[in-house]
Structure formats: C-alpha cells, structure tokens
Amino acid sequence: MNFSSKLLEAAVNEVSQLPGIGKRTALRLVLHLLKRPKEQTLYLTAALNSLVTNIKQCKICFTMSDVEICEICTNTSRNKAIVCVVEDVRDVMAIENTAQFKGLYHVLGGKIAPIEGVGPHHLTIDSLIARIAKGEVEEVIFALSSTIEGDTTNFYIFKQLEKFNIKTSTIARGIAVGDELEYADEITLGRSIVNRIPFEESL
C-alpha cells in the first residue's frame, strides 16, 4: 500500500498485527477512528494501556483480576471446598454466566501440548496441587475442552491428586440442549447414552 501519511501507515501497521486483521481491515478501522471524535480514540487507547499495565493474575486461582486476590476467591458466600479447573479466563466467564456454579476456580493458563512445547511446568498445576495439599478442597471438577490435549492434562492432574483423599469429577458430555440427535457426532451420542441420568433428575 502507498500511504500519503507516515502517521496513517504506522497506525495501520500496528493494528494489522492483531489476529485476524489484515492490512485492508486495519485501514478501514483506522479511517473509522479518524471520522469519530478524537476523544473516543483517546479513551480506547487509555483503556488498553491501563489494561496491559495494571491487570493482575489472582494469586490463588490465576484468573485476571484488578487486585491481588480476585472477587471470586474473596467472596465468602462461595463454596471453597469445590474447585473447577479451567483452561483460561474465558472459561471462567462462560461458567459464571450460567450462574450454576458457586465454588472456586483454578485457571491453568493452557493445556499440556508437547507438540506446541507446552509442558506441565508452563501451567499452574503445581499451584493447584499446593492448594489441595492444604486440605480445604473436597472436590475438583475438570472443565477442560474435550480434546487429546485436554484429556492428557486432566489425566496428568488426576494422577497427582490420587494421593489426596478428594473427589474428582468432569463436566457432563452429551447432546447440547436444542440439538438434533441425527447431527450429533457418534462419540458424543455414545457417551450421552452410557452416562444417562434418571429422568426425574433432568426435570
């Protein structure tokens, strides 16, 4: 591209480094910034600067937080005996949106993926074991995605938890609410039959 302005070129180059945004989209976004009041862009950049400068990881559960210990971990009305293990902060938000879970979380920061060079020591597994060693936790729920990496990570943690006298569980796999049976994959449909629940419990 042939820019008439170095300022424009610099801005487009920076924006086009974001994932899924090419040069043309970046130009469209940047020209949009120039059309709206300057203050709005200053708010945007201030919010981003403040985010990357001030965001913290909760020292207990490793979710994103504005303070040292997150709101969920400090909330006394939550059940500290149940810990739900998730991959990243998006999963915490997704589960919180359901309003069905009142325990605490533990954010691993990824999954064990040897091909991508992610080993157990890159994740917060040691901190999870240390949390459980304190003896307050009674149940660990695995809520990782159902892939080879997810299953490997679940199994690795499960093996380390055997020495503690705690319950482990995994979120239910099955046909999504509203989905048609005929379009479900075989593994999911098979599991949903094997792990059937009493009809009264589904009401």
Added chain:
Amino acid sequence: MNFSSKLLEAAVNEVSQLPGIGKRTALRLVLHLLKRPKEQTLYLTAALNSLVTNIKQCKICFTMSDVEICEICTNTSRNKAIVCVVEDVRDVMAIENTAQFKGLYHVLGGKIAPIEGVGPHHLTIDSLIARIAKGEVEEVIFALSSTIEGDTTNFYIFKQLEKFNIKTSTIARGIAVGDELEYADEITLGRSIVNRIPFEESL
C-alpha cells in the same frame, strides 16, 4: 458478559465500539494483547494517539497528510494541469498503487447523498472550484464510484465547471481485466461495447 476484572471490561467495551467488532471478537483481541509483550500494545496505542492528534488534511487536495501540504501536491515532477476528483483517501491510495496517474488529486470527503443528509456544502466542492478558477488546471477526471450518489456528485461538479474552459473526463467503465463476459452485469457490458477503443490502443 460477566467480567472478573473492570480493566478487562473497560477495554472490551472500547474495542467493541469499532465497526464490525462485537463483544466476543473484542474479548479475543484484548486477551491477545495480554498474551504478547506489554510494549507492543504501548506501541499500538501510541501510534493511534499520535494519528488522531497529529494527522492533517492537505490544504490543497484534502488528502490525509503529516504536513500542511501533502507530498503529492508538493511533488514538482507531477502534472499540476490534471486533477483527479475522488471520494476519500482510500481512492487516492488505490490510484497511487497503479502508478498510472501522475497528476494531482482532490478528495471530496464523500458524495452528495440527500437521504443521508450530505449536501454539496459538506464536501470540498467549493475548494475544487476555487482551485480551478486559478486557471492552472486543464483537465478534471471524475473517479467517483458508479452509483446514483456518485453520478449526482459528478453532474453537480460538471455543471459548476461549465463556465471554465477545461476538459472533463471520467474513468473508463467496462469489464474488469480477467473477468468473464457472461457474469458481467448488462449495464457494464453495454457501456464497454458503446465505449469500445481501437484494438491497437489496448495492446
């Protein structure tokens, strides 16, 4: 969405105000910023702040520029007798990329669109007439998009130019290079036959 952090929420809200970016995409982009080195985000926000604060419009042709008079207008090797009228800075960049035009530009800043409340006085038409009244311009090329608004704008400017003794032209409409005839729309195909050119000139 249920954010665990106010900083994260503020950043996602600001990013999701950009055109074509919803809350989920904004969250994905913002989490990406948190994964890469902090400095990269500071570069991004500095580039955007610098852009909206320091960008200027060229006082002659109204394209975006870092200085009062843009590089194209100050370039002495360009033909000041030909002015190409375009809608916005993207069109200038597109034409510059072809390297086929060595004249100057005039950026209107839009098209006459009564339905959207854009009248002639919202555009830089008066400045264009003033440029031409100085007597240095010999030809005006209309390069607006071929819509009702584009044609209206062309005609409005054309009427105002009648009192000057200058040539007016419009960019050629026809079948795009590489396009199949059978998929071309009738109006384009019709025009390309009416406005056929000697075969020797197309070589």
